[in-house]
Amino acid sequence: MIRILPLCLGTFALGIDAYIMAGLLPGIASSFDVPAAVAGQTVTVFTACYAIAAPVFGTLTAGKLVRRVLSVALILFILANTLSAIATSFPILLLSRALAGVGAGLYSPTAFATAASMVSAKRRGRALGLVVGGLALGTAVGVPSGLVVAVHFGWRSTLWLIVALGGVALAGVISRMPEATASTPPSLRQRVSVLADPRVAASIAVSFVTSAASIGLYTFAAALLRSTSGVTDPLPYLWAWSLGGVAGIYLCGMLIDATGRPESMMSLVLVLMLVVFPLLGTAAVHQPLALVLFGAWGAAAWSSQAPQQHRLLSLHSDKGGIVVALQSSAHYLGSAAGAALGGIALAAGMRFTQLPLLSTSLIVLALSGQLCVAAWARSDLARAARNVSLIGRDLS
Structure with a gap:
């Protein structure tokens, strides 16, 4: 397992880079004299390029040496974040964020495939969990920690921290990765064939809208806090968001295992968002409640x-890699769409206090779709039970 630690460090840096901009938006907006709505598009270009690059480059790199692919991805990621840190104009910053997203999209699928190939089949789940854990840890711990650095040394210092982490990951990849070749990912035809299943398409659509509502709003969290209650330090709130996320993952996994009803759990998640979002615009003035x-x-x-x-x-279940990749793309494309939609709404005259209501309307749409998915699942279970009953009666 020690051999895959460089992969984990790389995903840790990616996890920070994917979400850190939400906390840096006020500083970026001030540095380049642009509205927060415009500054928020740094999140849009990163997540969009990440979502698009992952399947595209996953196909192009098939058969290539993983050490070379991972090294090129990290070099691009490091150079892009360096350009972000020294950007002298907002267009250059946007370009650098797009390039960082491409580097992240090139790195992630190769890192996951490499981790799985470096261990035995019995330890594959643990290896993948560690690499995915790097992303989660980057968001839960890395983002708030990066904001601490930004508070004391400016927003550019956080990007230099990401550059340093990427450099350490690159050194580990060069020294420890095997001379193996990247596996061939699912073809476009295979992906489309799975997405043609209306049950898959419905779930993917719910994921897309949910991410647009939640991560799109998260993009402007710091600006929302400042406009509603004059909060200049969003760090405690982002810590609460991150720690709540860690607890949520753990509890949700336990409940899914206990009930065997993932559709019902997703419905409850959306109901919780439906309760929280309308309150964010007015409750931020009360710190304990806001936390x-x-x-x-x-x-x-x-x-x-x-x-x-x-x-x-x-x-x-026989096409696990394809459906997980589709789910990941839906999440990141939804995040990009949500950040873009929020920016458009603000540019059109919407106030920051109204952004939670926009996200609420999207959650209503997602919950409506999810209730249909849950009903569909119950119908499938009932049909399967009837078939088992008929088979048992025939055998008797």
Whole structure:
């Protein structure tokens, strides 16, 4: 397992880079004299390029040496974040964020495949869990810690921290990765064939809208706090969001295992968002309540992935890699769409205090779709039970 630690460090750096911009938006907006709505598009370009690059480069790198692929990805990631740290204009910053997203999208699928190939089949789940854990730890611990650095040394210092982490990961990849070749990912035809299943398409659509609502709002969390209650340090709230997320992942996994009903768990997650979001615009002035709401929001946001993955894997257990990749793309594309939608709404005259209501409307849409998915699942279970009953009667 020690051999895959460089992969974990790489995903740790990626996890920070994917979400840190939400806390840096006020500083970025001030440095480049742009509205927060415009600054928020740094999140849009990163997540969009990440989502698009992952499947595209996963196909192009098939058969290539994983050490070389991972090294090129990290070099691009490091150079892009260096450019972000020294950017002298906002267009250059946007370009650098797009390049960082491409580097992240090139790195992630190769890192997951490499981790799985470096251990025995019995230890594969643990290896993948460690690499995925790097992303989660980057968000839960790395983002608030990076914001501490930004408070004391400026927003650019956080990007230099990410550059340093990427450099350490690159050194580990060069020295420890095997001379193996990257496996061939699912073809576009295979992906489309799975997505043609209306049950898969419905779940993917719910994931897309949920991410647009939740991560799109998270992008402007710091600006929302400042405009509603004059909060200049969003760090306690983002810590609450992150720690709530860690707790949410753990509890959601336990409940799914205990009930065997991932569709119902996803419905509960969306109901929790439906309760929290309308309160964010007015409750932020009361710090204790706001911290509780951010914690509950983080728990719901992070918990939304597990039940969706369980549902998709139950539908196509023989095509696990494809459905998980589709779920990941839906999450990141939804995040990009949510950040873009929030920016457009603000540019059109919407106030920051109204952004939670926009996210609420999206959650209503997602919950409506999820209730249909849950009804669909119950129908499938009832049909399967009838078939088992008929088979038992015939045998008797």
